[in-house]
Amino acid sequence: MREEEDFIGTVMVPEDAYYGSFTARAAENFRLSGLKVDAELIKSVAIIKKSAALANMELGMLEEKKARAIADAAREVIQGRHGREFILDAFQAGAGTPLHMNVNEVIANRAEELLGGKKGEYRLVHPNNDVNMSQSSNNVVPSAIKIAAIRLNPRLLEEAEALKQAFDAKSEEYHDAVKTGRTHLQDAVPMTYGQSFSAYAKAVEKDLAAISSSLENLQKLGVGGTATGTGITAHPEFRERITEHIKNEGLNVSASENPVESTQNMNSFLSFSCSLKRYAVTLNRIADDLRLLSSGPKAGIAELVLPGVEPGSSIMPGKLNPSIPEAVNMVCYQVMANEHAVLLACQSGQLELNFATPLIAHSILQSQRMLARCSAMFRELCIEGLKVNREKAKENFEKTFGYATAFNPYLGYTKVSKLVAEAYQKGTTLKSLIVGKGLLSEEETEKIIASAMGPSRIDEKIRKGLEQA
Incomplete structure (x- = not known):
């Protein structure tokens, strides 16, 4: 010693x-x-x-x-x-x-x-x-947190972009796989799994843009402000000189316009942390959806088949769990908790200093690392190997009355509502009931159902035929 x-x-x-x-x-x-x-x-x-x-x-x-x-x-x-x-x-x-x-x-x-x-x-x-x-912890540490976040961010953006592309690939693969859309956890209207995966890809894309935009708030450094931002003991040209040398490390940064403000105000970290939470909210929502849609496999929805990555139980033989989406959920909960910690830390600044920068650093950098790893895991071990059980999705779709909405322009909301209730009571399909009652031919019924996947024009021939009947 x-x-x-x-x-x-x-x-x-x-x-x-x-x-x-x-x-x-x-x-x-x-x-x-x-x-x-x-x-x-x-x-x-x-x-x-x-x-x-x-x-x-x-x-x-x-x-x-x-x-x-x-x-x-x-x-x-x-x-x-x-x-x-x-x-x-x-x-x-x-x-x-x-x-x-x-x-x-x-x-x-x-x-x-x-x-x-x-x-x-x-x-x-x-x-x-x-x-x-010419330095102080009060400007070095916040500036270092910004630099660290900037240096870590490319990996996060790269993994999130790869995940987005994986969803795009699934959208193309299952562009024609019919499913029942669900709102309030109840059967709603027809759509395709291609549309669902495309929506996931777009949500991730928007979150990527938000993260990139909020990162710009971290590019202003308070280096050279010393204790309270006034620059005491530093050379008058120090702030500009040190910033230039930091830029030479491959960092797109500049000197803060107001170093006193940069020493007191940590809200740039709050904005960036919120963008990380936004991405976590998206990942969490998608993971929730996948767990619901893969539930079963015999007594649940069972329209998605997730890759098996490990045995699901220490006591129940042959059981597989949605282990990867569950892990995604837990990472997202931690990122959300970290964002709240950053919020509390940012609002705790008093007078000329925010003392809570160690908590801000830990929370933001942990969130960035976890989201990058989580995105890679989600893509590699779940999304890329995910399969749609087309037969089960079609079976579920045909059992529902989700396509009833497509008949509204032809038969009217009130009449279709009564038909749905009657079909449900009789245990038959809406399609069979409509054809059986002679309201529409099977060909006309199929044509209307096929139009239910998105925007479509009213078939004037069918509508006029109904008016003349």
Whole structure:
């Protein structure tokens, strides 16, 4: 162990650790969830540290040798090295100061080594004076959350787009598979499974657009605002310089127009989190539909056959459950809960600071990761292998009176309602009853039923024949 000091006192730190006294104290203080700070957030803080060192060097605030060492150490963190040094719980002190100092200390000690010094000495590179120059947790952590979300989002969009395409493929495959549309969980009007899958694809497409649009709110960074956004201790040109270096990491970002507002107001995270919840609501609704439509297989609707992925019971032989849609449901519930946590965190800001950024970070980044994985699982293990039981869907359709609505323009709502009630009472089909009563021929009846799948023109020949009868 090595001994380090801060203004509170002496702290013992493992000899080989790159982290220092602040991290060691925080690790003892915050043993809460067992969940570590997201690795993408750590990398994003390191992107800011690298950019800050280079900006301060260019502005004459930091000597080149020291700045290059800090940038090199930060680059190692960005590459995923030193992962075991980031030991802190995701739930920690306000404003994310512990996770921020964890990164400062690791980069400082690694830079110290690169310059020939020893860990813990801080003679050549200091975590606060050098690595944290012109910065504060109050602007670094919110900016890092934004960068992390931007970096994670392509995977989510890619998986959601692939899921959308899988629904499009199912729409084409089953464009002519007739089904009974259902409203209020009751039989409604005829439609096709192609129309159902097309609707799912369009819903996912709209959610993708909403996520992409809301991500734009995260592209304004408050870096360089320091403690309250006023920029105290920072060079007047620092904000522009550091933002340019962050952009050089392949990020489409810009400096916030009002860094004081960016330090206080976390509503950009709320907007983005809401878009994630919107997608979760869609996935949850689709998963619910699939569970209902696959129910049975003998005593339920049983119009969909989902791929079997595992035995469904520890006691009931041969049972298969809708395991993948059920898992989708649970992921969506968590994303919805995360959105509410973000809402509470965003409204908890007071005066010049919102302290709840660690909760915002954990909730948003977890939701992004889970939705990306969930979309991939849903597509690969359920949607692509899903089959429509055409025979069962047709059987269910023919037993219903859903196509009765198509007869309204010809026979009128009141008369059709009475025919439906009579057919139900007699246990026959509406089609048989209409033909049996001589109201329409079988050919005319079939033609009207066929028109029930969407918009259609009234057959004037049939209508005039009824008027003359």
